[in-house]
Amino acid sequence: xxxxxxxxxxxxxxxxxxxxxxxxxxxxxxxxxxxxxxxxxxxxxxxxxxxxxxxxxxxxxxxxxxxxxxxxxxxxxxxxxxxxxxxxxxxxxxxxxxxxxxxxxxxxxxxxxxxxxxxxxxxxxxxxxxxxxxxxxxxxxxxxxxxxxxxxxxxxxxxxxxxxxxxxxxxxxxxxxxxxxxxxxxxxxxxxxxxxxxxxxxxxxxxxxxxxxxxxxxxxxxxxxxxxxxxxxxxxxxxxxxxxxxxxxxxxxxxxxxxxxxxxxxxxxxxxxxxxxxxxxxxxxxxxxxxxxxxxxxxxxxxxxxxxxxxxxxxxxxxxxxxxxxxxxxxxxxxxxxxxxxxx
Amino acid sequence: xxxxxxxxxxxxxxxxxxxxxxxxxxxxxxxxxxxxxxxxxxxxxxxxxxxxxxxxxxxxxxxxxxxxxxxxxxxxxxxxxxxxxxxxxxxxxxxxxxxxxxxxxxxxxxxxxxxxxxxxxxxxxxxxxxxxxxxxxxxxxxxxxxxxxxxxxxxxxxxxxxxxxxxxxxxxxxxxxxxxxxxxxxxxxxxxxxxxxxxxxxxxxxxxxxxxxxxxxxxxxxxxxxxx
Numbered sequence: 220x221x222x223x224x225x226x227x228x229x230x231x232x233x234x235x236x237x238x239x240x241x242x243x244x245x246x247x248x249x250x251x252x253x254x255x256x257x258x259x260x261x262x263x264x265x266x267x268x269x270x271x272x273x274x275x276x277x278x279x280x281x282x283x284x285x286x287x288x289x290x291x292x293x294x295x296x297x298x299x300x301x302x303x304x305x306x307x308x309x310x311x312x313x314x315x316x317x318x319x320x321x322x323x324x325x326x327x328x329x330x331x332x333x334x335x336x337x338x339x340x341x342x343x344x345x346x347x348x349x350x351x352x353x354x355x356x357x358x359x360x361x362x363x364x365x366x367x368x369x370x371x372x373x374x375x376x377x378x379x380x381x382x383x384x385x386x387x388x389x390x391x392x393x394x395x396x397x398x399x400x401x402x403x404x405x406x407x408x409x410x411x412x413x414x415x416x417x418x419x420x421x422x423x424x425x426x427x428x429x430x431x432x433x434x435x436x437x438x439x440x441x442x443x444x445x446x447x448x449x450x451x452x453x454x455x456x457x458x459x460x461x462x463x464x465x466x467x468x469x470x471x472x473x474x475x476x477x478x479x480x481x482x483x484x485x486x487x488x489x490x491x492x493x494x495x496x497x498x499x500x501x502x503x504x505x506x507x508x509x510x511x512x513x514x515x516x517x518x519x520x521x522x523x524x525x526x527x528x529x530x531x532x533x534x535x536x537x538x539x540x541x542x543x544x545x546x547x548x549x550x551x552x553x554x555x556x557x558x559x560x561x562x563x
Numbered sequence: 564x565x566x567x568x569x570x571x572x573x574x575x576x577x578x579x580x581x582x583x584x585x586x587x588x589x590x591x592x593x594x595x596x597x598x599x600x601x602x603x604x605x606x607x608x609x610x611x612x613x614x615x616x617x618x619x620x621x622x623x624x625x626x627x628x629x630x631x632x633x634x635x636x637x638x639x640x641x642x643x644x645x646x647x648x649x650x651x652x653x654x655x656x657x658x659x660x661x662x663x664x665x666x667x668x669x670x671x672x673x674x675x676x677x678x679x680x681x682x683x684x685x686x687x688x689x690x691x692x693x694x695x696x697x698x699x700x701x702x703x704x705x706x707x708x709x710x711x712x713x714x715x716x717x718x719x720x721x722x723x724x725x726x727x728x729x730x731x732x733x734x735x736x737x738x739x740x741x742x743x744x745x746x747x748x749x750x751x752x753x754x755x756x757x758x759x760x761x762x763x764x765x766x767x768x769x770x771x772x773x774x775x776x777x778x779x780x781x782x783x784x785x786x787x788x789x790x791x
Contacts, residue, residue, distance in 0.1 A: 226664065234651040237692065317649045323611060324664040325636040456650075 223330040230317060238456070270357065277359045284364060286533070291368065292419045293531035295375050296405065299423070300524045302379035303398055306386035307477055307520075308450065312339050315455050316448040332439060336380070343376045371420060378427035385434045388442055390480035398520075402527060409530050446476050477516075482509065518551050564588060565610075565716055565747055570619035572602075572609055572771075579605050580771045583619070587716070587747040587764075592738065594758040594779065595751040597768035603751040604644070606768075607718050610749075611641055624715055637665065639716040644724055646705035648693040654704050655689040658711060665712030672711070679707040682733050699725045710737060717741060719750040723757060735761055 273280070305311065312335050322328050351369040354360065389397055412419040482505070491498050522544065529540050570583035580602050587593055595603045608614040610621055612632060621628040621635075628635045640661075648657060655676075662672040680686045683703040693701055702725040709717065722738070723731045738761060742748055752758050758765075759779060766776040 222664070226660070229660070229663070230649070230651060233656055237651045316647075317651060320647050320649060322613065323641050323643075323647075324661070325633050326664070327632055 220330055223326050223334060226321065226326065227318075227331070227334055230321075234317075234455070241456075273357050280358055280360065284360065288364075289533060290531070291371065292423065293528055295371060295420060295423050296531055297524075297528060298372070298375040298379060299405070299427070300527065302383045303386060303401060304520060304524065306383045307394075307516075309383070309454065310387040310447050310450060311380050311383040312336050313451050313455055314444075314447055315451040319444055319448055328439065336384075339380055340377050343380065344373060347373050347376050371424065374424050375427065378424065378431070381431055381434050381438065382427070385437065387447075390443070390477060391483070392481065394477060395481075402523065405527060406530065409527075443476070479509070481512075522548060564622075564624060565749070566620075566622045567606075567610070568620045568622075570606075570609065570621070571617040572605055572614055573617050578771060580609070580616075583771075583773055585766055585773065585776060587749060589715075589747060590742050590745045591764055592742050592748040592750070592762045593764040593766060594762035595749060595766050595768065596755075596758065596782070597774075601768040602771040603768060604720055605771075607641070607720050607749075607751070610639070610716075610718060612636065638714055639718060640665075640709040640712055640714045641718045642706055642709045642720065642722060644720040646698070646701040646725075648701055648704060650693060653690050653692055654685060654696070657704055657708055661708045661711050665714070667712055675711055676707075679710060682737070683707060683730055699727060699730070702726055703730060706734060710741070713744075713746075715745075715747060717746055717748045719748065721752055722750055723752060723754055731757070 312332065314332065314335055318331050318335065319328075321331060347369070351365060351372065355362065355365045386394065386397065408419060408422070412422075487505075491502065493499060525540070525544050525547070529537060529544065532540055565587040567586070568584050570580055571578070572580040583602075583606065585593075595606060597603050605614055609616050610628075612628060612635075623635055623638050626635045626638065649660070652660060658672075658676050661667075667675075677686075680689065683706070685700065685703055685707070688696060688700065693704075696704065706722070706726075709719075717738075719738075722734060726734060735757070738748055738750075750758075750762070759782075762779050764777065765779050765782045767774045767782070
């Protein structure tokens with residue numbers, strides 16, 4: 220294990236050096252000193268204005284304290300839902316092609332995975348800590364109010380990492396079923412707690428912790444390493460940013476693993492009669508649908524998430540939220556189909 | 564000594580390797596021969612631990628792959644068909660990575676890096692990242708990495724792919740030297756002439772099963788008879 224720690228440290232240092240060079244090249248193309256000075260000036264001004272605004276809004280923020288206390292379970296639920304949403308795109312544990320290649324040397328994936336899992340937990344904990352430290356410093360909320368929120372957020376952020384990794388590996392209809400069962404359980408729990416008039420916060424945390432008993436022995440079984448590496452490489456190297464800054468606007472062909480797995484069947488791999496226009500049209504229709512269906516899936520899952528959050532909101536906010544959801548649905552549906560018909 | 568016993572590998576219900584058993588003696592060079600899809604690379608991957616086996620055991624000098632994986636891996640190095648270098652490391656850092664991983668002494672490490680980089684004409688590329696190298700150069704870097712440590716077993720998938728004539732000849736000599744010092748070498752290649760020149764033993768695979776195995780001289784006689 221000690222050797223693996225040393226090796227990962229060596230790699231992190233080398234990666235940081237290379238990224239520094241890469242970013243210097245990328246940023247050097249798009250920015251010059253004049254722009255940098257302007258940006259620094261406006262950023263400073265923005266911070267100053269923001270701080271002034273928070274000071275002025277101190278009374279209003281304090282007035283919201285009791286309302287915020289009542290929506291803590293909703294926020295925790297939001298974290299769980301965002302984890303489910305993220306698991307469609309990111310595994311959460313940064314195993315890039317580099318870490319995977321290390322398995323050709325005398326190192327085990329178990330050790331590498333464990334160390335990177337701990338590193339991901341540390342990153343999340345640090346992020347939550349910094350955010351709450353800023354909230355404590357900048358807002359008038361007292362420590363007695365901030366501390367419980369910080370503890371729950373920290374626990375929720377840390378305890379959602381392993382479920383995200385696990386759900387990321389599931390493909391096809393199984394994944395949809397898994398998410399659907401999760402949604403139904405959450406709705407049932409919400410209704411039950413509403414009927415019994417209980418605070419569900421601790422139950423959420425406990426349920427997430429108990430889930431680890433099931434997930435831990437399965438953390439390295441049925442892993443699609445190709446998918447894990449591809450997503451992490453893209454994130455770690457921030458390829459989109461570097462390509463954009465360096466003027467390389469070639470669109471990267473993304474593999475939609477989840478969508479592909481939904482419609483995968485041996486029949487679709489069969490040869491077809493390319494002289495039959497209907498068959499060719501049907502193939503082309505499927506192809507275009509596959510390209511767009513990822514957007515549709517994102518849209519539907521976001522709406523589902525919003526509907527579930529709606530259940531947990533106080534009654535005075537439910538009306539407004541319902542209107543927001545209907546507005547979003549109509550706007551996105553219209554724009555999507557208008558765009559689709561325009562390009563076709 | 565490498566001992567592979569009753570190896571069975573399946574991928575999604577499909578049997579890839581069936582009842583594979585063979586052993587390699589210290590200092591021997593053995594060629595894995597077979598058509599595309601015969602299972603040569605799968606054997607390599609299974610020995611490396613990348614491919615899960617359904618049944619069977621693999622032991623290297625008495626160390627079982629399933630019992631002590633890190634000790635098992637410390638005794639072998641691998642040259643893949645496609646060089647897989649790490650994008651964050653320069654050529655020299657790749658050598659350091661291997662030296663550190665196999666706990667090679669500093670003095671010996673420096674000496675070997677100097678010799679190998681001179682042999683493969685990479686001395687002026689030590690501070691380059693992989694994307695700045697041609698495919699042949701990347702293959703040379705990968706080859707040097709695997710040759711740096713003193714291991715019992717060297718696995719090589721298509722060793723001459725991407726190498727120029729001089730580099731291929733140098734590699735042949737280096738492999739012979741390694742074998743003379745006691746390293747077992749298991750390699751695959753479609754370049755039969757080179758295999759005949761290099762290997763003493765062969766294992767012939769067909770549809771995931773060992774069709775025949777023995778001394779390379781017998782294989783040469785066999786292939787001549789077949790072509791006649």
